[in-house]
Structures are given as structure tokens and as C-alpha cells.
Amino acid sequence: MSSQPEARIVDLHIRTIGGHVLSLQLPEDAAPLRELFAAFANRQQAGGGLVQLPLDGGRTACTIAIDNVVSITSTPPVLLDLQPQPQPQPAPEPVDVEPPTLRKAEHVVIDDFLGVDENRDMLAFALRDRDRFKAGTVEGKAHEARRNSVILDFGRFEHANLIANRLLIWFPLIARSLGEPLFPLKQVEAQLTASNDGDFYGSHLDNGADESDGRAIACVYYFFDEPKPFTGGALRLYDSIERGGQRSRAESFHEIEPVNNRLVAFRSRTYHELMPTRCPSKKFEDSRFAVTSWLHRSATPLPDATFGWGHFRCGKVAPALT
Amino acid sequence: MIFTVFVAPPNPEGDWRAQLLEYSWRRLRQPGELIRLAPLRKSETAPTHRRARVVATRSWNPHPYTEDNYAGYETPAALLEWLFTERIEGTILLLDLRSVLQKAIDEEARPGLARACVWPDPPSGEGPFGLNDDLRFLESYCVNRQLPIAPVRPPLLIHSSDLRKIAARWLELTSIIRHGYRDMYGKCQDADRVAYAIAAAEYRVGHETTELDLGTDAASGDAPILGYSTPVESSRGEIVWDEQVYEPWGEAFPENARPGAGRDFLALLNELATRVQAGTELDVTRPLRRPGVREARVLDDMHLEVPGTSEPVLLNPSAAAIWELCDGTRTLGQIVRELQERFDATAETLSSAVEATTQELEHAGALELEDLLT
Numbered sequence: 001m002s003s004q005p006e007a008r009i010v011d012l013h014i015r016t017i018g019g020h021v022l023s024l025q026l027p028e029d030a031a032p033l034r035e036l037f038a039a040f041a042n043r044q045q046a047g048g049g050l051v052q053l054p055l056d057g058g059r060t061a062c063t064i065a066i067d068n069v070v071s072i073t074s075t076p077p078v079l080l081d082l083q084p085q086p087q088p089q090p091a092p093e094p095v096d097v098e099p100p101t102l103r104k105a106e107h108v109v110i111d112d113f114l115g116v117d118e119n120r121d122m123l124a125f126a127l128r129d130r131d132r133f134k135a136g137t138v139e140g141k142a143h144e145a146r147r148n149s150v151i152l153d154f155g156r157f158e159h160a161n162l163i164a165n166r167l168l169i170w171f172p173l174i175a176r177s178l179g180e181p182l183f184p185l186k187q188v189e190a191q192l193t194a195s196n197d198g199d200f201y202g203s204h205l206d207n208g209a210d211e212s213d214g215r216a217i218a219c220v221y222y223f224f225d226e227p228k229p230f231t232g233g234a235l236r237l238y239d240s241i242e243r244g245g246q247r248s249r250a251e252s253f254h255e256i257e258p259v260n261n262r263l264v265a266f267r268s269r270t271y272h273e274l275m276p277t278r279c280p281s282k283k284f285e286d287s288r289f290a291v292t293s294w295l296h297r298s299a300t301p302l303p304d305a306t307f308g309w310g311h312f313r314c315g316k317v318a319p320a321l322t
Numbered sequence: 323m324i325f326t327v328f329v330a331p332p333n334p335e336g337d338w339r340a341q342l343l344e345y346s347w348r349r350l351r352q353p354g355e356l357i358r359l360a361p362l363r364k365s366e367t368a369p370t371h372r373r374a375r376v377v378a379t380r381s382w383n384p385h386p387y388t389e390d391n392y393a394g395y396e397t398p399a400a401l402l403e404w405l406f407t408e409r410i411e412g413t414i415l416l417l418d419l420r421s422v423l424q425k426a427i428d429e430e431a432r433p434g435l436a437r438a439c440v441w442p443d444p445p446s447g448e449g450p451f452g453l454n455d456d457l458r459f460l461e462s463y464c465v466n467r468q469l470p471i472a473p474v475r476p477p478l479l480i481h482s483s484d485l486r487k488i489a490a491r492w493l494e495l496t497s498i499i500r501h502g503y504r505d506m507y508g509k510c511q512d513a514d515r516v517a518y519a520i521a522a523a524e525y526r527v528g529h530e531t532t533e534l535d536l537g538t539d540a541a542s543g544d545a546p547i548l549g550y551s552t553p554v555e556s557s558r559g560e561i562v563w564d565e566q567v568y569e570p571w572g573e574a575f576p577e578n579a580r581p582g583a584g585r586d587f588l589a590l591l592n593e594l595a596t597r598v599q600a601g602t603e604l605d606v607t608r609p610l611r612r613p614g615v616r617e618a619r620v621l622d623d624m625h626l627e628v629p630g631t632s633e634p635v636l637l638n639p640s641a642a643a644i645w646e647l648c649d650g651t652r653t654l655g656q657i658v659r660e661l662q663e664r665f666d667a668t669a670e671t672l673s674s675a676v677e678a679t680t681q682e683l684e685h686a687g688a689l690e691l692e693d694l695l696t
Contacts, residue, residue, distance in 0.1 A: 112487040115524030117466035162465075168387065169490045172380065173406050309463060311388060311501045318386030319364045 012036075013073040014064065024053060039066045098244060105237035105254050105270050108177045110170065113221055113263040118162060122223045125159050126192065126289045133194055136201070148199040148274070154192040154291065163221055163291055164188045165308030167263075171295065172321050174217065174265045182321050185314040186214055186298035188307055194287040195233055201274035203238065203249065206294065214296040215268040221291045222258040229286035233258050233277035237270055258288055268294060323412035324354035324427065325482070327404075329397045330419050331361050331381065332369045338570035339419045344374045345594045346422035349695040353428055354412075359400035372607070372677070373693070379403040382493070390500050394514030398496060402489035405482060414485055416478040418549060420565060421535060422590060425546035433481045436522070438474035440531045441515060446473075451520055456510075459502040463495075464520065471519040472529035477547050479534065484527045491521040538584035554584035563588055571595035604673060605655035608692045609648040609680050615688050617645075628687045635686045644679045648689060654680060 008028045014036075026033045032053050053064065114122070133149035154160050167174075167188070175182045207215040220235060234257050239250040249271040256264050266272065279286050298305075302315030328343055330336035340358055347356045356374040361381035368378040382399035384391045401416075413431040417423075431437060447454030450467035461467050495517035503510035510516065522529065535547035538554045554563040562578040573595060576588035597603045614629040624642040626635040637645055643664070647657045658672045665672070683689040 112525065115465070115491060115521075116526050117469075117524060121465045166490060166494055169402075169494045172386075173403060177406075307387075309498070311497075313387050313389075318384075318389075320381050320384075321386050322364065 008076065011075040014069055014071075026054070030054075036072070040069055040072060100241045100243040102250055102252070103240045103242055103247075105239050105266065105272075106178045107237055107254065107256065107264060107266040107270075108174050109256060110263040110265070111259065112261055114162070114166065114223075114261055119223055119261045122159060122162075122221075122291070123225060123289065125157070126194065126223075126287075127285050130194075130284055133192075136193065145204070146201045148201060149194040149196075149287075151192040155188070155190040160188075160190040160291070160293075161309050163293060164190065165312065167219055167293055167295075168308050168312050168314055170263075170265075171314070174219070178217065178265065178267055180217065180267060182317050183216060184298040184301045184316050185295060185305070185307060186302065187294075187296040189215070189294040189296060191292050193290050193292065194284065195230075195274065195277040195279075195290070196284065196287045197230075197279040197282045198276060199233075199274075200276040203236075203271050203273040205271055206268040214298070215294040216297040217265055217295040218268045218270075218272075219263055219265040219293045219295070221263045221293070222260060223289050223291075224258070224260055225286060226260055228258075228260070229281060229283075230277050230279040230288050232275055233288040234275045235264055236273040236275055237266055238272065240269075240271060258290070323410075324352070324415055324430065325357055325410060325412055326352055326354060326415045326417065326423070327357045327359060327401075328417045328419050329359045329361065329400045330369075331383075331396065332366050334570075336360075336419065337369055340369070340371070340374070341570075342591060342594055343417065343419070343422055344371055345695075346424065346590060348373050348693050349590075350423050350426045351693065352423055352426045357404075359404055361396045361400050372603075372681075373691075377404050377408075385497055385500075388497055388501060390497065390509070392496075392500055392509070392513065394496055394500075395493065397514065398489050398493035398517070401485060402493055405486040405489060410482050412482055414478075414480050414482055416476055416480065416485075417547065418476045418551070420551040421477065421547050421549040422587065423546060424548045424586065424590075425544070427479070427546050429479070431479045431481045431484075433483050434526065435528045435530060436474075436478060436480035436484060437530050437532050437534065438472070438476065438478045438480075439534050441473040441475040441519075444473035444519070445510075445512065445516065451523070453516065456503055457499070457516065460498070460520070463498050463502075464524070466524070469520075469523040471523045472531070473519060474529050474531060475515055477534045480527070484522075484525070487525045488518075488521040488527060491524060492518050495520055536583050538587050540583040541580075542582055548583055548587055550587050554579045554588055556580055563591075571598045601669070601673075602655060604658060604677070605653045606694045607654045607680075608650070608652070608694055609654065609657075609683075610650045610690045610692055611648060612688055612690055626683075626686075626688050631687060635683070635688055640675060641679045641683075644676055645683065645688075648680065648683070653694065 009025050010028050010033060011025055013023050036053065129151070132151045134152070136146050136148045136150040172182055206218050234255045236253050236255050238253045240247050241250045247269065255275070277288050298315060303313065305315035306312060307314045326347055328340065330340040344356060358371060358374045358376050359379055360368050360376050361379050361383070362368060363381045368376050370376065379400040380403060382395040383393055385395055415427055445454040445457065446452055449455045449458045450460045450464060451469060451471045496513045499513040499516055500509050503513065533545050535549050536543040536545040537552050538548070538550050539552055550565055553561040556562050556578055557580045563574055571594070574588040574591045576585045576592060579585040579588050612628070616627040618625045618627065622639050624637040624645065626637065628635060643661065644657060647660055652660070654676055658669060658676050661672050661676070662669060680689055680691060684691050
């Protein structure tokens with residue numbers, strides 16, 4: 001059988017503004033003792049207040065304004081827990097409890113995109129203009145995010161028109177397949193990249209940065225020598241999770257193998273990644289080449305803008321295509 | 323599998339030609355599927371057919387990017403959309419809308435080699451692809467201008483994988499030629515044919531030329547397809563029928579035509595016109611219940627259990643009344659007449675209901691519609 005130890009008596013000397021000292025004794029387990037120290041510790045947050053202390057065995061009470069207390073001397077010492085008391089929180093806003101939705105990475109694959117000679121001519125262009133390729137960079141990111149070579153201003157070459165013009169024929173079907181209402185075009189932006197041994201491009205969004213606003217659909221056209229002189233280099237398209245109007249990358253994905261003369265189209269807001277390319281010869285001509293064309297959406301119709309070879313007006317949406 | 327395909331916009335002219343082509347296809351029991359590609363403009367609705375499957379596509383006439391009015395855009399645009407949407411594999415028999423079948427075709431096309439008719443008068447010359455100088459501007463748009471091209475025209479027997487490859491380029495080149503070509507007559511009226519020939523060459527689709535069709539002026543012939551774009555003449559050379567002025571379903575007079583393909587065509591046209599006028603078209607179709615279909619009644623509704631499907635087919639009382647008469651002994655026309663005796667409804671209303679219901683039941687796998695045309 002055990003018994004509870006008797007509570008000790010604590011001698012208190014409370015010094016207030018002006019030098020006054022109030023002395024009293026309280027059992028160490030007395031509620032007023034805890035209230036006194038709690039109020040003293042939290043007077044900044046609580047904004048002061050009154051504490052009532054029993055005197056003379058409880059027959060008298062002394063009420064003090066805690067703001068006026070300068071110090072408290074206790075024997076034995078009372079350990080002060082300086083953790084702030086939990087403050088009443090404002091009522092939480094109603095939270096949207098809509099469950100997250102998994103959005104599959106919609107994409108379109110078009111094989112035999114160009115004619116046989118057109119496809120070969122793309123490769124000839126890339127090899128002839130190899131000095132134009134520069135190391136690819138990602139603005140504001142470390143070089144670990146991307147490694148490949150790129151002609152950023154590929155759009156000014158006629159080979160870009162070759163692809164863009166054909167792409168515009170496909171545009172209504174691609175948009176419909178991606179569930180994207182047809183939109184007036186502002187621009188068809190094009191880059192040509194070469195991926196050789198160890199090259200990659202980490203997971204990213206094409207329209208994530210401010211200057212990329214307007215990119216709506218990305219179209220990657222692959223061309224390279226045959227038989228395929230490299231392995232890897234697949235395009236990985238990540239599904240996304242939508243919750244409360246926010247979109248984030250899911251862990252699930254779909255990978256598309258690079259096939260010569262193949263075009264892959266997907267929405268620019270799709271997280272995607274270029275998987276590492278393995279090219280044993282390390283020769284530039286054995287690279288995996290790809291033209292990425294972005295179809296930019298125009299906020300307002302541009303009826304006079306021309307695209308491709310120059311006689312397609314796609315800055316407005318024809319009624320037949322709506 | 324042979325897909326007999328034609329492109330016909332939903333207008334009176336397209337509709338009667340489509341109906342005639344469909345009739346000839348049914349009459350011959352042409353193997354495979356009949357498909358009408360129907361380019362629709364905004365607010366237009368897809369037409370319906372007895373046997374042809376209608377695939378609605380977007381109209382490219384006028385061209386959505388150039389506003390050029392040219393009917394030649396419709397065929398490559400419709401084919402592109404159809405072959406992109408449906409991943410069919412097989413032989414495509416592409417017919418001109420102004421043609422009918424007069425002999426069934428069972429020969430399949432192999433990938434890489436199409437069969438087509440000779441285009442007798444292509445714009446030949448010293449320009450790119452051996453075309454005339456008016457087409458020299460194509461050098462700016464074509465990588466290899468030395469390719470030999472096949473001067474061919476529809477009808478065309480081609481593998482779906484080949485047509486899938488070339489359709490976009492065909493459509494693109496048609497617009498390029500229409501944009502770049504100017505002669506004393508204006509824009510190139512054969513732009514679609516020139517474009518097809520170049521696109522096929524660029525994608526290495528070869529052609530074997532063959533007599534797939536004949537015209538109404540042919541005295542005789544064994545070709546499976548008959549084109550009626552030229553007027554039918556009498557033995558004295560007078561025009562006795564002209565598709566440009568024909569009002570469907572007026573009477574044609576085959577006996578006035580010179581013996582040969584023209585007379586045969588008018589006889590076929592008359593056969594269909596007579597059926598349409600007499601309202602006896604439904605008498606050449608007999609619905610047969612498929613084996614294993616089981617019936618169950620729940621209150622006023624009837625359910626059909628079709629072997630191989632998980633969902634029962636629910637029939638309302640009207641559909642159930644039609645189903646009960648589909649016992650293999652009656653034609654659709656006889657069913658309509660029997661229903662007329664039971665219900666207070668016009669023959670037209672009942673015909674529509676019977677046709678629609680039996681087609682749905684065929685689609686659901688509960689019925690087979692036997693064609694009694696011979």
C-alpha cells in the first residue's frame with residue numbers, strides 16, 4: 001500500500017511596480033499558484049489581466065494586476081515552463097474537401113508524320129548545321145536539370161515551316177483528341193534539340209515560366225538515323241493530380257518511345273521528362289534529334305496573322321472547326 | 323476486310339447520289355462495310371442510311387485557314403479525320419460520289435501498292451514531278467521534286483495504312499496548289515488529284531493502274547465500277563440523261579439510251595426510283611432474329627438478352643410490338659402494313675419507327691437485316 005507524498009509549501013514574494021512586495025505561502029499543488037505563474041509567463045500574449053491569490057488560509061483574497069508584477073521570488077524554486085499558452089484560434093475557414101482527381105496525361109502519337117525525303121532532309125539539316133547547336137539551359141535552374149544541345153531559334157529556318165505547316169493540318173484533330181477547344185494561334189515556336197550519350201531533361205512544365213505563357217500544345221517530332229543508333233531517350237508524360245484548383249505531378253506516367261518520323265503532341269501543362277539517352281558511339285550524327293513545336297494560344301483573335309508557309313491564317317478559329 | 327468509302331456532304335445532291343450508291347452496294351452484296359463520310363458544316367446534322375455507316379467529319383470547304391471554296395478539300399480532310407479517329411485496318415475502296423458498283427470487289431490491296439484508274443490528261447510538262455511549268459512554285463514546298471508520280475484518279479483501292487500516311491499531306495498540298503497556281507482559268511481545278519499523286523510519291527505508295535471503272539459512254543466492259551459524270555446518250559448521240567439536271571427520283575428511260583453501260587446505269591437508277599416512288603423500299607429487307615436471343619417481360623417493357631453481351635436490351639411497348647413481328651417471315655414493309663392495321667398512325671411514321679428500331683436492334687446484335695435485293 002502506498003500513500004501520496006504531502007505537498008510542499010512554497011514561499012512567494014511578489015514584487016510589484018513601485019517596489020511593493022506581497023509575501024504569501026501556497027501549497028505547491030494549489031491552483032492559484034499555477035494560475036499566477038501562467039499569467040505572469042503569458043502576460044505579453046494575454047495582454048495582462050487579474051490574478052486572485054488566497055491569503056490567511058483563504059479567509060482573505062488579494063487581487064493583483066499581473067501587468068504590475070515585476071518579479072516573483074519562490075522558495076523552493078518554481079520551474080517556469082516558457083512555452084506560450086495555446087491561444088484561441090479563429091474559426092477555420094471551410095475547407096474544400098473535394099477529393100483529388102487523377103488526370104491522365106493525354107497525348108497523340110502520329111507516325112509517318114513527314115514524307116520519306118522530308119524526314120531524311122531534317123536529319124541532313126541537323127548534321128549540316130551542327131555548329132548552331134548550343135548547350136541547353138533552364139532559366140533559374142542548375143545544370144543538373146537538363147543536358148542536351150539545342151537550336152533555340154530553329155523557327156527561323158524553312159525546315160521549321162515544313163513541320164509547322166503540316167502540323168497545322170493536324171491541329172484541329174490534335175486539339176480535339178487532347179480535349180482542348182480549338183483556339184486562335186498566336187505563334188508556332190520551334191526548337192531543335194540533339195540528345196547524345198547521357199543527355200536528359202528532368203521533369204518540367206513547358207508553360208511554367210512567365211515568358212512561356214501562351215504555350216498551349218507541345219508537339220515533339222523525332223528524327224534520327226536508322227537503324228536507331230541509341231537507346232533510351234523516351235518521353236515520359238506524367239499524370240497529374242488536381243485538387244482545389246491546383247495541379248501537381250502524379251507518380252504515374254506514360255512513356256513514349258522515340259521512333260523516327262514520329263510526332264507526339266500533348267498539352268503544355270503536362271509534366272514531362274526526357275529520359276536519359278544512351279549513345280555508345282557518342283557521335284553527334286547518332287544523336288536523337290527532336291523538333292519541339294509549341295502552339296501558342298492567342299487571347300484575342302489575330303485574323304491577319306499567317307503561319308507555316310505563309311498562307312494559313314490560324315489567328316482565328318473558323319466556324320467549321322468550332 | 324474491304325471498306326467501301328465515299329464522301330458526300332449532307333445536301334439533296336449528295337443524298338440522292340449516296341442513296342443510289344448504297345443501293346448498288348446492297349444489290350451486289352459487296353463484302354465488307356459501306357461508309358459514307360459526311361463533312362458537316364456548323365449546325366448541319368448527319369444524314370442517315372439504311373446500310374451505310376455514316377461518319378460525320380468536319381467540313382474543310384471552305385478551307386478553314388484560307389477560306390478557299392473548293393470541294394476537293396473534302397475527301398482528304400474527311401479521310402484524315404476518319405482514319406485518325408478509327409484505327410481500322412484493311413482495304414479501302416474509295417469511290418467517287420458520281421459512281422455506282424456494278425460488280426462486287428473482293429480483291430484486297432496490299433500495303434505500299436494501290437490500284438487506281440489512269441488519269442488520262444494530267445498537267446504534264448518540264449516542271450517538278452514532270453508537271454507543267456504552272457506548278458513550278460511547288461519547288462518551294464517539296465523536298466524531292468524528281469520523284470516520279472503516278473497520274474491516277476479515283477476509284478482507288480488502297481490499304482488503310484497507306485491512306486493514313488498520306489491523307490494529311492494530300493490535304494496540305496491541295497491547299498498549297500490552290501494557293502500557288504494561277505492560269506487563264508483561275509485556280510487549279512485538279513489540285514486534289516495533283517496533290518494526291520505527289521503525296522503518294524512522297525510516302526512511297528506505288529500504284530498499279532487498272533480499269534476499275536468505266537463511263538456511261540462505254541459500249542461494254544467488265545469494270546466493277548460505273549461512273550456517271552458524263553451524260554448518257556442515245557444511239558443517235560442525243561443526251562437522254564444528265565446527272566447535272568436530274569431531279570430525284572424522276573423516271574429515267576433506259577430504253578432510249580444506247581446499249582451499254584449508260585443503259586445499264588439508267589436501268590439501275592430506274593429500279594431504285596421506282597421503289598422510292600412506290601414506297602416499297604422496305605420490302606427488300608427482312609429482319610431475322612439472331613439465334614440465342616431470349617425475351618423477358620417486366621410489366622409493360624420487354625428485355626432482350628443477347629448472347630455475348632452483358633447489358634439487356636430494353637424495348638418499350640412500340641419497339642416490343644415491332645420485335646414480335648420480326649419472326650423471319652415478314653419484310654420491313656409487311657411489318658409496317660401490319661402495324662398500320664393495329665395502330666392509328668401514318669405509314670410514314672410507322673416506316674420511320676420500324677426502320678429505326680430494326681437498325682438499333684441489328685446494332686445491338688439481336689437482329690440481322692437480310693437484304694432481299696438481287
